[in-house]
Amino acid sequence: MxxxxxxxxxxxxxxxxxxxxxxxxxxxxxxxxxxxxxxxLQQENERWRKVSSTADPLTSAGSGIDNLYEIYQEGFHICNVKYGSLRTEGECLFCLSFLQKTEDA
Ligand SMILES: [Zn+2]
Incomplete structure (x- = not known):
């Protein structure tokens, strides 16, 4: 037992x-x-810092659209949906339509 x-x-x-x-x-x-x-996130932050230090819309007036395009090309969102975060799914329709609108303006 x-x-x-x-x-x-x-x-x-x-x-x-x-x-x-x-x-x-x-x-x-x-x-x-x-x-x-x-x-x-560290890599994203590092890339973001590099891009934002070389592409500052405030100090380079007139080329803001180019800067946004550059930031987008570097792989970041510039749309208001995911602004500043890394694009992991390839092209973003929100970003593209935002760029389109900005160019038209
Ligand atoms: Zn986007």
Whole structure:
């Protein structure tokens, strides 16, 4: 009876360790995702700083559209939907229509 109870306890413990192991794996994956996300944001920030320092619409009046186009070409959104964030899905219709409107004006 005593041995049986001990065996059950060990089996329960084994099950809990198994669950913890799975949880640990999930947490490790989340950390990995966060590290990747952080790295991506750092790169995005770095690129954004480079572009915005060379293309400042305020100090170079008249070429604002060119600057926006340049920023877009560098891979950033210039539309009001996702302004300043990295374009990861290729061309953005909002950005393109914004550029079109700006050129027409
Ligand atoms: Zn866009």
């Amino acid at each position: 005593e041995k049986q109870s001990l065996f059950v306890q060990v089996a329960n413990l084994e099950e809990r360790i198994g669950e913890l192991y799975i949880e640990l794996g999930t947490l490790k994956q989340k950390i990995q995702d966060l590290i990747e996300e952080n790295q991506r």
